Amino acid sequence: MKSLNKVVLAYSGGVDTSVCIPYLKNEYGIENVIAFAADLGQGDELALIRQKALDAGASESLVGDLIKPFIENFAFQAIRANALYEGRYPLSTALARPLIAESLVSVARELGAEAVAHGCTAKGNDQVRFDLAIGSLAPELKVLTPARQWAMSREETIAYGEKYGVSAPVSKKSPYSIDLNLLGRSIEAGPLEDPFVAPSEEVFAMTASIKDAPDEPQDIEIGFESGNPVSIDGIALDPVSLIRKANLLAGKHGFGRIDMIENRVVGIKSREIYETPGLLLLIRAHQELESLTLSADVLRTKVKLEMEWADLVYQGLWFSPLKEALDGFFDRTQIDVNGSVKIRLHKGNAMIIGRKSNTSLYIENMATYGSDDNFNHKSAEGFIYIWGLPSRLWSLAKLRKNLKN
Numbered sequence: 477m478k479s480l481n482k483v484v485l486a487y488s489g490g491v492d493t494s495v496c497i498p499y500l501k502n503e504y505g506i507e508n509v510i511a512f513a514a515d516l517g518q519g520d521e522l523a524l525i526r527q528k529a530l531d532a533g534a535s536e537s538l539v540g541d542l543i544k545p546f547i548e549n550f551a552f553q554a555i556r557a558n559a560l561y562e563g564r565y566p567l568s569t570a571l572a573r574p575l576i577a578e579s580l581v582s583v584a585r586e587l588g589a590e591a592v593a594h595g596c597t598a599k600g601n602d603q604v605r606f607d608l609a610i611g612s613l614a615p616e617l618k619v620l621t622p623a624r625q626w627a628m629s630r631e632e633t634i635a636y637g638e639k640y641g642v643s644a645p646v647s648k649k650s651p652y653s654i655d656l657n658l659l660g661r662s663i664e665a666g667p668l669e670d671p672f673v674a675p676s677e678e679v680f681a682m683t684a685s686i687k688d689a690p691d692e693p694q695d696i697e698i699g700f701e702s703g704n705p706v707s708i709d710g711i712a713l714d715p716v717s718l719i720r721k722a723n724l725l726a727g728k729h730g731f732g733r734i735d736m737i738e739n740r741v742v743g744i745k746s747r748e749i750y751e752t753p754g755l756l757l758l759i760r761a762h763q764e765l766e767s768l769t770l771s772a773d774v775l776r777t778k779v780k781l782e783m784e785w786a787d788l789v790y791q792g793l794w795f796s797p798l799k800e801a802l803d804g805f806f807d808r809t810q811i812d813v814n815g816s817v818k819i820r821l822h823k824g825n826a827m828i829i830g831r832k833s834n835t836s837l838y839i840e841n842m843a844t845y846g847s848d849d850n851f852n853h854k855s856a857e858g859f860i861y862i863w864g865l866p867s868r869l870w871s872l873a874k875l876r877k878n879l880k881n
Protein backbone atom coordinates (compact mmCIF):
# COMPACT_ATOMS: atom_id res chain seq x y z
CA MET A 477 0.00 0.00 0.00
CA LYS A 478 1.29 3.43 -0.92
CA SER A 479 1.82 5.15 2.39
CA LEU A 480 -0.65 7.84 3.32
CA ASN A 481 0.23 11.28 4.45
CA LYS A 482 -2.67 12.21 6.68
CA VAL A 483 -5.20 10.19 8.66
CA VAL A 484 -7.90 11.27 11.13
CA LEU A 485 -8.30 8.84 14.03
CA ALA A 486 -11.39 8.58 16.24
CA TYR A 487 -9.76 8.95 19.64
CA SER A 488 -11.16 8.08 23.07
CA GLY A 489 -8.07 8.28 25.27
CA GLY A 490 -8.23 4.54 26.03
CA VAL A 491 -5.33 2.13 25.53
CA ASP A 492 -6.44 0.76 22.17
CA THR A 493 -7.00 4.09 20.44
CA SER A 494 -3.83 5.50 22.01
CA VAL A 495 -1.72 2.62 20.72
CA CYS A 496 -3.31 3.17 17.30
CA ILE A 497 -1.32 6.42 17.02
CA PRO A 498 2.25 4.98 17.06
CA TYR A 499 0.98 1.87 15.30
CA LEU A 500 -0.41 3.86 12.36
CA LYS A 501 2.85 5.79 12.14
CA ASN A 502 5.22 2.84 12.46
CA GLU A 503 3.41 -0.06 10.86
CA TYR A 504 1.35 1.82 8.28
CA GLY A 505 3.97 4.48 7.56
CA ILE A 506 1.59 7.36 8.05
CA GLU A 507 3.20 10.72 8.62
CA ASN A 508 0.41 12.68 10.26
CA VAL A 509 -2.05 11.06 12.61
CA ILE A 510 -4.66 13.56 13.67
CA ALA A 511 -6.58 12.53 16.78
CA PHE A 512 -10.24 13.49 17.00
CA ALA A 513 -11.98 13.08 20.36
CA ALA A 514 -15.74 13.54 20.62
CA ASP A 515 -17.34 15.16 23.63
CA LEU A 516 -20.62 13.30 24.08
CA GLY A 517 -21.13 14.35 27.67
CA GLN A 518 -19.14 11.40 29.03
CA GLY A 519 -17.63 13.69 31.65
CA ASP A 520 -14.00 12.88 30.81
CA GLU A 521 -11.36 15.56 31.13
CA LEU A 522 -10.98 16.35 27.45
CA ALA A 523 -7.95 18.62 27.86
CA LEU A 524 -6.09 15.61 29.33
CA ILE A 525 -7.26 13.35 26.52
CA ARG A 526 -6.12 15.92 24.00
CA GLN A 527 -2.68 16.01 25.54
CA LYS A 528 -2.52 12.21 25.73
CA ALA A 529 -2.90 11.96 21.96
CA LEU A 530 -0.07 14.46 21.46
CA ASP A 531 2.15 12.50 23.88
CA ALA A 532 1.47 9.38 21.86
CA GLY A 533 2.71 11.14 18.74
CA ALA A 534 -0.37 12.67 17.14
CA SER A 535 0.50 15.62 14.92
CA GLU A 536 -2.72 17.36 15.87
CA SER A 537 -5.27 16.65 18.57
CA LEU A 538 -8.81 17.91 18.15
CA VAL A 539 -11.84 17.82 20.40
CA GLY A 540 -15.33 18.17 18.97
CA ASP A 541 -18.20 19.24 21.21
CA LEU A 542 -20.97 16.99 19.93
CA ILE A 543 -23.27 17.00 22.94
CA LYS A 544 -25.95 19.20 21.44
CA PRO A 545 -26.29 17.43 18.07
CA PHE A 546 -26.04 14.09 19.88
CA ILE A 547 -29.12 14.83 21.95
CA GLU A 548 -31.09 16.86 19.42
CA ASN A 549 -30.53 14.80 16.29
CA PHE A 550 -29.88 11.34 17.63
CA ALA A 551 -31.36 10.84 21.11
CA PHE A 552 -34.58 12.69 20.34
CA GLN A 553 -35.05 10.77 17.10
CA ALA A 554 -34.69 7.57 19.14
CA ILE A 555 -37.29 8.78 21.65
CA ARG A 556 -39.73 9.55 18.84
CA ALA A 557 -39.07 6.05 17.53
CA ASN A 558 -39.43 4.45 21.02
CA ALA A 559 -36.30 2.60 19.99
CA LEU A 560 -35.49 -0.44 22.11
CA TYR A 561 -33.21 -3.05 20.53
CA GLU A 562 -34.58 -6.52 21.20
CA GLY A 563 -37.29 -4.83 23.21
CA ARG A 564 -34.92 -3.54 25.88
CA TYR A 565 -31.73 -1.67 24.99
CA PRO A 566 -32.33 2.02 24.14
CA LEU A 567 -29.20 2.17 21.95
CA SER A 568 -27.26 4.64 24.10
CA THR A 569 -23.91 3.50 22.69
CA ALA A 570 -25.13 2.75 19.17
CA LEU A 571 -26.59 6.25 18.66
CA ALA A 572 -23.22 7.92 19.21
CA ARG A 573 -21.36 6.09 16.46
CA PRO A 574 -22.92 7.60 13.32
CA LEU A 575 -22.41 11.06 14.80
CA ILE A 576 -18.73 10.40 15.52
CA ALA A 577 -18.36 8.99 12.00
CA GLU A 578 -20.00 12.09 10.54
CA SER A 579 -17.54 14.34 12.39
CA LEU A 580 -14.55 12.22 11.39
CA VAL A 581 -15.57 12.54 7.77
CA SER A 582 -16.00 16.28 7.95
CA VAL A 583 -12.65 16.78 9.73
CA ALA A 584 -10.95 14.52 7.15
CA ARG A 585 -12.42 16.56 4.31
CA GLU A 586 -11.52 19.86 5.92
CA LEU A 587 -7.92 18.85 6.51
CA GLY A 588 -7.51 16.98 3.26
CA ALA A 589 -6.86 13.59 4.88
CA GLU A 590 -6.89 10.51 2.65
CA ALA A 591 -8.23 8.18 5.31
CA VAL A 592 -9.93 7.91 8.67
CA ALA A 593 -9.20 5.34 11.36
CA HIS A 594 -10.80 3.86 14.46
CA GLY A 595 -9.64 1.59 17.26
CA CYS A 596 -12.54 -0.89 17.32
CA THR A 597 -11.77 -4.58 17.60
CA ALA A 598 -13.15 -7.35 15.43
CA LYS A 599 -15.90 -8.78 17.62
CA GLY A 600 -17.97 -5.74 18.44
CA ASN A 601 -20.82 -3.80 16.90
CA ASP A 602 -19.04 -0.46 16.89
CA GLN A 603 -16.65 -1.41 14.08
CA VAL A 604 -19.70 -2.20 11.93
CA ARG A 605 -21.32 1.11 12.79
CA PHE A 606 -18.20 3.16 12.04
CA ASP A 607 -17.36 1.35 8.82
CA LEU A 608 -20.90 1.48 7.43
CA ALA A 609 -21.51 5.11 8.40
CA ILE A 610 -18.20 6.27 6.91
CA GLY A 611 -18.87 4.20 3.79
CA SER A 612 -22.27 5.85 3.31
CA LEU A 613 -21.06 9.38 3.94
CA ALA A 614 -17.72 9.24 2.15
CA PRO A 615 -17.31 6.21 -0.08
CA GLU A 616 -14.02 7.68 -1.30
CA LEU A 617 -12.34 7.64 2.12
CA LYS A 618 -10.24 4.68 3.26
CA VAL A 619 -10.99 3.31 6.71
CA LEU A 620 -7.98 2.03 8.63
CA THR A 621 -8.61 -0.34 11.53
CA PRO A 622 -5.32 -1.14 13.23
CA ALA A 623 -6.84 -2.77 16.33
CA ARG A 624 -8.70 -5.18 14.05
CA GLN A 625 -5.46 -6.17 12.35
CA TRP A 626 -2.87 -6.40 15.11
CA ALA A 627 -2.54 -9.74 16.82
CA MET A 628 -1.42 -8.37 20.19
CA SER A 629 -2.75 -9.50 23.55
CA ARG A 630 -3.81 -6.87 26.06
CA GLU A 631 -0.35 -7.01 27.71
CA GLU A 632 1.44 -6.78 24.38
CA THR A 633 -0.70 -3.81 23.37
CA ILE A 634 0.18 -1.99 26.59
CA ALA A 635 3.88 -2.84 26.16
CA TYR A 636 3.83 -1.62 22.55
CA GLY A 637 2.27 1.64 23.68
CA GLU A 638 4.77 2.16 26.50
CA LYS A 639 7.61 2.10 24.00
CA TYR A 640 6.05 5.10 22.24
CA GLY A 641 4.82 7.37 25.01
CA VAL A 642 1.46 5.77 25.79
CA SER A 643 1.37 5.34 29.54
CA ALA A 644 -0.11 2.12 30.89
CA PRO A 645 -3.50 2.57 32.58
CA VAL A 646 -2.70 4.13 35.96
CA SER A 647 -5.58 2.89 38.10
CA LYS A 648 -5.81 -0.76 39.04
CA LYS A 649 -7.19 -2.16 35.85
CA SER A 650 -10.95 -2.58 35.98
CA PRO A 651 -12.07 -5.96 34.62
CA TYR A 652 -14.94 -4.27 32.79
CA SER A 653 -15.20 -2.74 29.37
CA ILE A 654 -17.26 0.41 29.69
CA ASP A 655 -18.62 2.81 27.09
CA LEU A 656 -20.28 5.97 28.29
CA ASN A 657 -21.90 9.17 27.17
CA LEU A 658 -24.64 11.49 28.34
CA LEU A 659 -27.30 8.89 27.52
CA GLY A 660 -25.87 6.15 29.64
CA ARG A 661 -23.25 3.52 30.35
CA SER A 662 -22.70 0.13 28.71
CA ILE A 663 -20.76 -2.36 30.80
CA GLU A 664 -19.47 -5.75 29.73
CA ALA A 665 -16.71 -8.33 30.20
CA GLY A 666 -14.91 -9.49 33.35
CA PRO A 667 -17.14 -11.39 35.78
CA LEU A 668 -20.19 -10.36 33.71
CA GLU A 669 -19.18 -12.83 31.00
CA ASP A 670 -20.90 -15.50 33.09
CA PRO A 671 -24.55 -14.70 32.34
CA PHE A 672 -25.62 -16.11 35.73
CA VAL A 673 -23.36 -13.84 37.77
CA ALA A 674 -25.23 -10.83 39.16
CA PRO A 675 -23.62 -7.46 38.39
CA SER A 676 -21.89 -6.08 41.45
CA GLU A 677 -23.04 -2.69 42.65
CA GLU A 678 -19.68 -1.09 41.69
CA VAL A 679 -20.46 -1.24 37.95
CA PHE A 680 -23.20 1.38 38.29
CA ALA A 681 -22.56 5.11 38.36
CA MET A 682 -25.74 6.83 37.17
CA THR A 683 -28.38 4.87 39.07
CA ALA A 684 -28.84 4.29 42.79
CA SER A 685 -29.33 0.77 44.08
CA ILE A 686 -32.85 -0.08 45.23
CA LYS A 687 -31.50 -0.17 48.78
CA ASP A 688 -30.17 3.41 48.57
CA ALA A 689 -33.05 4.88 46.58
CA PRO A 690 -35.36 7.17 48.58
CA ASP A 691 -38.15 5.48 50.56
CA GLU A 692 -40.57 8.19 49.45
CA PRO A 693 -41.92 8.11 45.88
CA GLN A 694 -41.56 11.21 43.69
CA ASP A 695 -44.15 12.21 41.09
CA ILE A 696 -42.88 14.06 38.05
CA GLU A 697 -44.48 15.40 34.88
CA ILE A 698 -42.81 15.32 31.46
CA GLY A 699 -44.15 17.60 28.72
CA PHE A 700 -43.88 16.87 24.97
CA GLU A 701 -44.34 18.88 21.79
CA SER A 702 -44.57 17.03 18.49
CA GLY A 703 -43.00 13.97 20.08
CA ASN A 704 -40.04 15.82 21.59
CA PRO A 705 -39.68 16.12 25.37
CA VAL A 706 -39.66 19.84 26.22
CA SER A 707 -40.29 20.23 29.94
CA ILE A 708 -40.06 18.56 33.32
CA ASP A 709 -42.49 19.57 36.05
CA GLY A 710 -43.69 22.48 33.95
CA ILE A 711 -40.21 23.95 33.51
CA ALA A 712 -39.13 24.29 29.87
CA LEU A 713 -35.67 22.83 29.27
CA ASP A 714 -33.41 22.71 26.24
CA PRO A 715 -32.75 19.15 25.03
CA VAL A 716 -29.37 18.71 26.75
CA SER A 717 -30.57 20.09 30.10
CA LEU A 718 -33.68 17.96 29.84
CA ILE A 719 -31.68 14.74 29.42
CA ARG A 720 -29.41 15.71 32.32
CA LYS A 721 -32.40 16.39 34.54
CA ALA A 722 -34.12 13.14 33.52
CA ASN A 723 -30.90 11.23 34.28
CA LEU A 724 -30.70 12.74 37.75
CA LEU A 725 -34.35 12.13 38.63
CA ALA A 726 -34.58 8.57 37.34
CA GLY A 727 -31.07 7.72 38.53
CA LYS A 728 -31.78 8.91 42.05
CA HIS A 729 -34.71 6.48 42.24
CA GLY A 730 -32.72 3.58 40.77
CA PHE A 731 -34.65 3.41 37.50
CA GLY A 732 -32.96 2.54 34.20
CA ARG A 733 -30.81 -0.54 34.80
CA ILE A 734 -30.88 -3.29 32.19
CA ASP A 735 -29.21 -6.69 32.36
CA MET A 736 -29.57 -8.60 29.12
CA ILE A 737 -28.21 -11.14 26.69
CA GLU A 738 -28.18 -9.46 23.29
CA ASN A 739 -27.48 -10.62 19.77
CA ARG A 740 -24.53 -8.80 18.25
CA VAL A 741 -24.26 -8.01 14.57
CA VAL A 742 -21.36 -10.45 14.14
CA GLY A 743 -23.57 -13.31 15.27
CA ILE A 744 -22.52 -13.87 18.86
CA LYS A 745 -24.60 -13.43 21.96
CA SER A 746 -23.19 -11.16 24.62
CA ARG A 747 -24.13 -10.21 28.14
CA GLU A 748 -24.56 -6.47 28.63
CA ILE A 749 -25.38 -4.29 31.57
CA TYR A 750 -26.77 -0.87 30.77
CA GLU A 751 -27.85 2.07 32.81
CA THR A 752 -29.76 4.62 30.79
CA PRO A 753 -32.02 6.32 33.32
CA GLY A 754 -33.12 9.45 31.47
CA LEU A 755 -33.46 7.96 28.02
CA LEU A 756 -35.49 5.00 29.23
CA LEU A 757 -37.73 7.26 31.28
CA LEU A 758 -38.38 9.54 28.30
CA ILE A 759 -39.15 6.62 25.99
CA ARG A 760 -41.66 5.25 28.53
CA ALA A 761 -43.34 8.63 28.83
CA HIS A 762 -43.36 9.13 25.07
CA GLN A 763 -44.92 5.72 24.43
CA GLU A 764 -47.62 6.61 26.92
CA LEU A 765 -48.44 9.91 25.25
CA GLU A 766 -48.65 8.19 21.87
CA SER A 767 -51.23 5.78 23.28
CA LEU A 768 -53.42 8.82 23.93
CA THR A 769 -52.75 10.76 20.72
CA LEU A 770 -52.26 8.24 17.90
CA SER A 771 -55.02 6.24 16.25
CA ALA A 772 -55.05 2.48 16.77
CA ASP A 773 -53.93 1.64 13.23
CA VAL A 774 -51.07 4.18 13.20
CA LEU A 775 -49.92 2.89 16.61
CA ARG A 776 -49.92 -0.73 15.48
CA THR A 777 -48.02 0.07 12.32
CA LYS A 778 -45.56 2.28 14.15
CA VAL A 779 -44.77 -0.38 16.75
CA LYS A 780 -43.71 -2.79 14.00
CA LEU A 781 -41.57 -0.14 12.30
CA GLU A 782 -39.99 0.84 15.62
CA MET A 783 -38.48 -2.63 15.86
CA GLU A 784 -37.15 -2.25 12.35
CA TRP A 785 -35.68 1.17 13.19
CA ALA A 786 -33.95 -0.13 16.33
CA ASP A 787 -32.47 -3.05 14.35
CA LEU A 788 -31.16 -0.70 11.65
CA VAL A 789 -29.52 1.63 14.15
CA TYR A 790 -28.05 -1.23 16.18
CA GLN A 791 -26.70 -2.82 13.03
CA GLY A 792 -24.97 0.30 11.78
CA LEU A 793 -27.45 1.45 9.14
CA TRP A 794 -28.14 4.96 10.45
CA PHE A 795 -27.28 6.47 7.07
CA SER A 796 -29.42 4.24 4.87
CA PRO A 797 -32.47 4.68 2.64
CA LEU A 798 -34.76 2.57 4.83
CA LYS A 799 -33.80 4.44 8.00
CA GLU A 800 -34.49 7.74 6.23
CA ALA A 801 -37.85 6.53 4.96
CA LEU A 802 -38.85 5.34 8.44
CA ASP A 803 -37.90 8.73 9.89
CA GLY A 804 -40.21 10.30 7.35
CA PHE A 805 -43.07 8.13 8.57
CA PHE A 806 -42.27 8.72 12.25
CA ASP A 807 -42.03 12.49 11.75
CA ARG A 808 -45.50 12.51 10.25
CA THR A 809 -46.91 10.54 13.19
CA GLN A 810 -45.43 12.93 15.75
CA ILE A 811 -47.28 16.11 14.71
CA ASP A 812 -50.01 15.54 17.28
CA VAL A 813 -47.93 13.92 20.02
CA ASN A 814 -48.37 16.85 22.41
CA GLY A 815 -49.14 16.93 26.10
CA SER A 816 -47.73 15.55 29.29
CA VAL A 817 -47.28 12.36 31.24
CA LYS A 818 -47.20 11.93 34.99
CA ILE A 819 -44.81 9.34 36.38
CA ARG A 820 -44.17 8.04 39.88
CA LEU A 821 -40.53 7.23 40.53
CA HIS A 822 -39.98 4.82 43.35
CA LYS A 823 -37.38 2.17 44.17
CA GLY A 824 -36.35 1.25 40.64
CA ASN A 825 -39.80 1.79 39.15
CA ALA A 826 -41.19 4.46 36.87
CA MET A 827 -44.92 3.97 37.00
CA ILE A 828 -47.17 5.90 34.67
CA ILE A 829 -49.92 7.50 36.73
CA GLY A 830 -51.48 10.01 34.32
CA ARG A 831 -51.46 11.53 30.85
CA LYS A 832 -53.15 14.52 29.16
CA SER A 833 -53.12 16.19 25.76
CA ASN A 834 -54.82 18.95 23.74
CA THR A 835 -54.55 16.62 20.77
CA SER A 836 -55.90 13.60 22.63
CA LEU A 837 -58.05 11.08 20.77
CA TYR A 838 -59.62 9.95 24.04
CA ILE A 839 -63.29 11.05 24.01
CA GLU A 840 -64.76 11.02 27.48
CA ASN A 841 -68.42 10.66 26.56
CA MET A 842 -67.50 7.66 24.42
CA ALA A 843 -65.48 5.96 27.17
CA THR A 844 -67.74 6.76 30.10
CA TYR A 845 -70.01 4.35 31.97
CA GLY A 846 -71.92 7.32 33.36
CA SER A 847 -75.15 8.99 32.18
CA ASP A 848 -73.52 11.26 29.56
CA ASP A 849 -72.61 8.22 27.47
CA ASN A 850 -72.80 8.95 23.70
CA PHE A 851 -72.00 5.47 22.46
CA ASN A 852 -74.73 3.85 20.34
CA HIS A 853 -75.33 0.61 22.25
CA LYS A 854 -77.77 -0.74 19.65
CA SER A 855 -75.10 -0.92 16.96
CA ALA A 856 -73.00 -3.34 19.02
CA GLU A 857 -75.18 -6.34 18.20
CA GLY A 858 -75.05 -5.89 14.42
CA PHE A 859 -71.35 -5.21 14.55
CA ILE A 860 -70.64 -8.40 16.49
CA TYR A 861 -72.91 -10.44 14.16
CA ILE A 862 -70.83 -9.43 11.15
CA TRP A 863 -67.45 -9.40 12.91
CA GLY A 864 -68.01 -13.01 14.09
CA LEU A 865 -69.54 -14.24 10.84
CA PRO A 866 -66.38 -15.77 9.33
CA SER A 867 -65.62 -17.89 12.39
CA ARG A 868 -69.24 -19.03 12.76
CA LEU A 869 -69.34 -20.07 9.09
CA TRP A 870 -66.04 -21.88 9.49
CA SER A 871 -67.37 -23.76 12.47
CA LEU A 872 -70.63 -24.61 10.70
CA ALA A 873 -68.77 -25.98 7.68
CA LYS A 874 -66.69 -28.24 9.94
CA LEU A 875 -69.79 -29.51 11.67
CA ARG A 876 -71.48 -30.35 8.36
CA LYS A 877 -68.42 -32.21 7.18
CA ASN A 878 -68.26 -34.24 10.38
CA LEU A 879 -71.96 -35.15 10.04
CA LYS A 880 -71.36 -36.42 6.51
CA ASN A 881 -68.45 -38.69 7.56
Ligand code: ARG
Pocket residue numbers: 567569570601602653654655662663664748
Ligand atom coordinates in the same frame (compact mmCIF):
# COMPACT_ATOMS: atom_id res chain seq x y z
N1 ARG B 1 -23.43 -3.78 23.10
C1 ARG B 1 -23.64 -2.40 23.09
C2 ARG B 1 -23.85 -1.88 21.67
O1 ARG B 1 -23.52 -2.58 20.77
C3 ARG B 1 -22.59 -1.63 23.80
C4 ARG B 1 -21.17 -1.94 23.51
C5 ARG B 1 -20.33 -0.89 24.09
N2 ARG B 1 -19.02 -1.23 24.43
C6 ARG B 1 -18.59 -1.60 25.67
N3 ARG B 1 -17.33 -1.55 25.86
N4 ARG B 1 -19.38 -1.98 26.61
O2 ARG B 1 -24.37 -0.82 21.44
